[in-house]
Amino acid sequence: MRGAIWFVVGAGAGVYAMVKGRRAAEAFTADGLRDRAQALGVGARIFRDELATGKAEKELELREWIEARTEAIASGSASARGPKQIGADGAGQQRLGLNGPTEDPRQNMEGSNP
Numbered sequence: 001m002r003g004a005i006w007f008v009v010g011a012g013a014g015v016y017a018m019v020k021g022r023r024a025a026e027a028f029t030a031d032g033l034r035d036r037a038q039a040l041g042v043g044a045r046i047f048r049d050e051l052a053t054g055k056a057e058k059e060l061e062l063r064e065w066i067e068a069r070t071e072a073i074a075s076g077s078a079s080a081r082g083p084k085q086i087g088a089d090g091a092g093q094q095r096l097g098l099n100g101p102t103e104d105p106r107q108n109m110e111g112s113n114p
Helices: 002-027 030-074
Strands: 094-097 100-103
Touching (some): 002 030
16 A cells, blocks of 8 residues: 555656656747747836836826816915915925825834934
8 A cells, every 4th residue: 555655656756747847848948939039028118118007097097186276275265275384494384295295204103212
């Protein structure tokens, strides 16, 4: 019984090694290298298209936010002006983040030493 188990284990290892060897040999042939180069080109093209799409979406979102902010300022809305600067230089400033204005992270330094 032990001999049969070791025979099956050996046969399985042999098949596994043969398959891996064939794949490695095929990868370094002219056709295999050409396939890898084509796959790299396709991947780069997909990445470029995704990047362009994301850039266009973010630009549109930013333009809409700026337009809404400009209209609010033109109409004289007090909330559009943001907080007034009182006290130390930079207190209450807002920064433009990915989703609109955010608090200045330099102002939130509780418990940290500069």
